[in-house]
Amino acid sequence: MSPSVLSVDTVSRWYGNVVAVNDVTMTIGPGITGLLGPNGAGKSTLIGMLAGFLAPSAGSVTLDGATVWKNPEVYRTIGLVPEREAAYDFLTGWQFVLANAELHGLPDPGAAAKRALAAVEMEFAQGRKVGEYSKGMRQRVKMASALVHDPSVLLLDEPFNGMDPRQRLHLMELLRQMGADGRTVLFSSHILEEVEQLAQHIEVMVAGRHAASGDFREIRRLMTDRPHQYVIRSSDDRGLASALIADGSTAGVQLDDGVLSVEAVSFLRFTELLPRVARDAGIRLFEVSPTDESLESVFSYLVKS
Incomplete structure (x- = not known):
């Protein structure tokens, strides 16, 4: 054949x-x-x-x-x-x-x-x-x-x-x-x-x-390497936001009505960054939830990349 x-x-x-x-x-x-x-x-x-x-x-x-x-x-x-x-x-x-x-x-x-x-x-x-x-x-x-x-x-x-x-x-x-x-x-x-x-x-x-x-x-x-959106709850959201901004490894950090939203540049980089930043600042993490994991959002990123 x-x-x-x-x-x-x-x-x-x-x-x-x-x-x-x-x-x-x-x-x-x-x-x-x-x-x-x-x-x-x-x-x-x-x-x-x-x-x-x-x-x-x-x-x-x-x-x-x-x-x-x-x-x-x-x-x-x-x-x-x-x-x-x-x-x-x-x-x-x-x-x-x-x-x-x-x-x-x-x-x-x-x-x-x-x-x-x-x-x-x-x-x-x-x-x-x-x-x-x-x-x-x-x-x-x-x-x-x-x-x-x-x-x-x-x-x-x-x-x-x-x-x-x-x-x-x-x-x-x-x-x-x-x-x-x-x-x-x-x-x-x-x-x-x-x-x-x-x-x-x-x-x-x-x-x-x-x-x-x-x-x-x-x-x-x-x-995996596309920007990811996360909602985070911690023992000190304001302090964590300041620490993440100071590190410069995230694309954006926003604290609005007690909700900390973070745009991570890379999934792999962020998974290493967040625990280290929280530990160095003495902050406990209670929740880290992705907000953009639907297939549509992932594929839409590919169109733009």
């Missing part, structure tokens, strides 16, 4: 006045790439364009140099697991995967369906209707239908939603094996730890824009 490369070149997609993806450029090659970003960041829209189900409003998406949009040949190469439900509830798991094998015109669709269901450990439920499946089981049967034609490119939109820990670990191991085999695997997630466990490379999307790119250590460092 020859390696495949997806290329996104200055791609935008808008719906009326709403811009879902804004001037994104990236290359996705063999191995596992994580598409990371908060809900509503444009991840599903981008995957829809990569899979050829959505036309870019501007720019181009290509697979090994060939335009993806209106090119049915790419489906010999691409397997897609969409986030939205995409299975017929009245079919059994076996019938659903078999139908996909037949649609691909495979020489032995029955054998292909059997291999795909075994790969996701769904043989035990293949005779049950999809409408009776749990969320995790539906995710797995969608995965089987995406694998049935042995694609070299796999696109997965939030594939771990609804899976229990054992199912999650099994799917992660399956994707690791596919990446090691030289396939091009892209999966989206809004959970950083999920991406860290699996992806060799991370692309970050925020509010439709491409915010960062690199291995997970680089992305984690960008997130």
